[in-house]
Amino acid sequence: MSDASVTGARPATGRIPSLEPVRHRRARPSQEVVMPGSPDPAVDRRGTGGGPVIELRALTKRYGSTVGIEQLDVSVEAGEVFGLLGPNGAGKTTTLRCLVGLLGPSDGQVRVLGLDPVADHGRLAPSIGYLPGELRLYPELTGQQTLDLLAALQGAPVPRQRELCERLKLSRADLARPVGQYSRGMKQKLGLVQSLQHRPPVVVLDEPSEGLDPLVQETFYELLAEEAAAGRTVLLSSHVLPEVQRTCGRVAIVRHGRLVTVRSVAELRQARARRVRLLLDDGRGARPLGAAERWSPRWDGPRVELLVPPDEVVAAVRSLLAELPVADLTVEEAGLDEAFLDLYRSVGAEEPSTGGSRPEREERP
Numbered sequence: 411m412s413d414a415s416v417t418g419a420r421p422a423t424g425r426i427p428s429l430e431p432v433r434h435r436r437a438r439p440s441q442e443v444v445m446p447g448s449p450d451p452a453v454d455r456r457g458t459g460g461g462p463v464i465e466l467r468a469l470t471k472r473y474g475s476t477v478g479i480e481q482l483d484v485s486v487e488a489g490e491v492f493g494l495l496g497p498n499g500a501g502k503t504t505t506l507r508c509l510v511g512l513l514g515p516s517d518g519q520v521r522v523l524g525l526d527p528v529a530d531h532g533r534l535a536p537s538i539g540y541l542p543g544e545l546r547l548y549p550e551l552t553g554q555q556t557l558d559l560l561a562a563l564q565g566a567p568v569p570r571q572r573e574l575c576e577r578l579k580l581s582r583a584d585l586a587r588p589v590g591q592y593s594r595g596m597k598q599k600l601g602l603v604q605s606l607q608h609r610p611p612v613v614v615l616d617e618p619s620e621g622l623d624p625l626v627q628e629t630f631y632e633l634l635a636e637e638a639a640a641g642r643t644v645l646l647s648s649h650v651l652p653e654v655q656r657t658c659g660r661v662a663i664v665r666h667g668r669l670v671t672v673r674s675v676a677e678l679r680q681a682r683a684r685r686v687r688l689l690l691d692d693g694r695g696a697r698p699l700g701a702a703e704r705w706s707p708r709w710d711g712p713r714v715e716l717l718v719p720p721d722e723v724v725a726a727v728r729s730l731l732a733e734l735p736v737a738d739l740t741v742e743e744a745g746l747d748e749a750f751l752d753l754y755r756s757v758g759a760e761e762p763s764t765g766g767s768r769p770e771r772e773e774r775p
């Protein structure tokens with residue numbers, strides 16, 4: 411949110427509230443403003459059929475000599491929950507900011523519901539819900555005042571405000587308190603409510619489950635599934651792999667600003683490795699395994715564990731049984747986390763979290 415948009419006497423409609431520190435030149439909203447509650451025919455047409463809801467073509471954003479993202483091609487269809495993954499500094503937040511028109515591309519093209527998020531910012535605002543990674547709320551406003559202010563900026567009615575507050579456990583008493591007194595999780599819940607309260611067809615969420623307790627996380631996952639079932643489109647960034655596995659149909663992995671791969675979670679499930687565990691009975695323990703060394707054996711006394719690709723597992727078990735004094739053997743599918751981690755490792759990236767949340771981000775005054 412630009413300071414002008416909240417401190418001005420009259421909040422302008424047709425703005426995507428950024429709720430975050432202004433670090434970059436803010437995109438200039440177009441002059442065309444959608445009045446509260448009036449559906450935009452162009453937006454509706456793209457939102458209910460036709461082309462991709464989100465389209466990035468050779469999208470490039472540079473900050474001086476620093477690459478934010480480079481030549482990114484991603485296309486997301488209506489009803490998808492799409493995950494953007496990648497190590498710190500990969501370009502996820504930059505991509506999301508370009509999507510909601512807070513940053514203009516240095517090169518390439520962004521289309522959301524067929525519109526340009528910078529040039530058509532005002533027209534798109536009622537159709538986009540955005541939760542930034544770095545929430546900045548105005549401490550003196552109550553939760554309710556914050557939601558109402560953001561609704562005014564979105565320029566759309568908020569038919570889901572009450573329902574979402576109830577489901578995400580923000581009580582009336584909570585909403586009556588100044589947000590300066592909110593815990594981190596409460597602020598995040600408020601951020602989620604504002605991103606969904608106007609039932610936008612496109613929802614862009616930057617690390618949405620940060621700070622949420624497990625019960626509220628469950629509710630959030632249910633909300634995501636409902637969004638997709640209703641044909642709305644969600645693009646989220648996350649470092650929490652179980653969350654991505656649970657909520658996303660497809661994921662894009664980015665590194666150093668470049669797209670590494672786009673995979674469906676189902677495809678990753680199929681491709682996941684088999685974990686082969688052997689117990690040897692000759693008392694010798696660890697030893698070189700010749701060709702089987704390529705499956706990264708992990709020794710623990712007389713036990714060894716290998717991660718074998720699914721199409722090699724039968725041959726692997728045969729040769730291991732032929733060459734080693736095996737007393738016991740089990741084969742099971744490795745977790746999906748490992749499939750994700752393999753993708754990260756294959757591009758030489760640092761590892762993301764396989765559980766909990768990442769270290770707290772800076773929140774600026």
Ligand SMILES: Nc1ncnc2c1ncn2[C@@H]1O[C@H](COP(=O)(O)OP(=O)(O)OP(=O)(O)O)[C@@H](O)[C@H]1O
Pocket residue numbers: 433434473476477478479496497498499500501502503504505543
């Ligand atoms: N305002 C800025 N000025 C200069 N460089 C920037 C700016 N914002 C981001 N960058 C750089 O752009 C690259 C991508 O940053 P971005 O915040 O998009 O990554 P990210 O994938 O969201 O990272 P994280 O997971 O740590 O949040 C990084 O090298 C970062 O340093």
